[in-house]
Amino acid sequence: MCRWLAYSGSPVLLEDLLYKPENSLVVQSRHSRLGAETINGDGFGVGWYGALExxxxxxSTEPAWNDRNLREISAHSAAGRVFAHIRASTGTDVQQANCHPFRHGRWLWMHNGSIAEFRAVKRDLMLAVAPALYPEIEGSTDSEVFFFLALTFGLEDDPPGAVARAVGLIEETGRRHGVEHPIQMTVATTDGATTWAFRYSSVGESRSLFHSTDISTLRHQYPDNPVLHGLSDDARLVVSEPLGDLRGAWREVPESTCLVVRGGxxxxxxxAPTPALG
Known part of the structure; x- marks a missing residue:
């Protein structure tokens, strides 16, 4: 599967998220503690909001631990909202178009998990994508099709509702093809102002997902920790697995949950999935 993180708060250098934590995303690309695979070396991606709309x-298709350009960019780039993803392919090609996060206008999307028996259901799901959106699909992954289904069902107006309808369609299509458990997912999406994260699976045993606790509370608990004093009070992280072992810093996102992060x-x-409309 994959590992990812979503950060929002005061601008931080990308390397503070990707390299410096004890269990950073780059560390997880070689030694994931909670992932379905230990190695997540089938490419990576970073998305961030800066000067443009x-x-x-x-x-990159390089493993995150082996990309010199990522190290260079991360040391010189800061942002207040960052999505980062390391990939372990579930069968589709290792190519840049298959790396997360995916982008449409102001929106970013990344996914850990899979649509089961994707080759068997791919045609039906692709035909459900809105004709105006279909030409924008660049890669061959189930995750990108999932994104464009959510866009088709109104992601830009109602993210939780759109994702619920997309999952409803995926489950209905999978079961029509004899797939018992059609989807496994943790998903993050953002419009640059709010982050929505989802934890769900058809089998009810979803991949790991955590969110950070209140930074100001942690400062009182750990007054000598310099990392905590460099973050704004509204800083929040949503992660596939904790970036460190600081007690009280992380809470697990419950099964079948949508987490909304807005401001602090x-x-x-x-x-829960809902029937797709139309």
Whole structure:
């Protein structure tokens, strides 16, 4: 599968997220503690919001631990909202177009998990993508098709509802093809102002997902920790696995949950698929 992180808060250098933590995303690319695979070396991607309306993205098919350009860019680039993803392919090609996060306008999307028996259901799912959006699909992954289904079902207006309808279609299509457990997912998406993260699977045993706790509280608990004093009070992280072992710094996102991060607040909502409309 994959590992990812979503950061929002005061601008930080990318290397502070990707390299410096004890269990950083680059460390996880070689030694994931909680992932389905230990190695996540089938490429990576970073998306961030800067001076332009649309976010920037950097994709590479190199393993994250082996990309000199990522190290260089990370040491000189800062942003207040960052998506980063390391990939372990579930069968599709290792190519830049298959690296997360995916982008559409101001929106970013990344996924850990899979659509089961994707080759068997791919045609039906692709035909459900809105005709105006279909030409924008560049790669061959289930994750990108998932993104464009969510866009088709109204992601830009109602992210939780759109993802619920997309998952509903994926499950209905999979079961029509004899797939018992059609989807496994943790997903993050953002419009640059709010982050939505989802944890769900058809089997009810989803991949790991955590969010950080309140930074100001952690400062009181750990007054001598310099990392905590470099972050703003509204800094929040959503991660596939904790970036360190600081006690009280992380909470697990419950099964079948949508986490909404806006400003310095997070909200947990129940998540369940709904029938696709139309």
């Amino acid at each position: 649309e976010p920037g993205i950097y994709h 607040r997070e909200e947990l909502r129940e998540f």
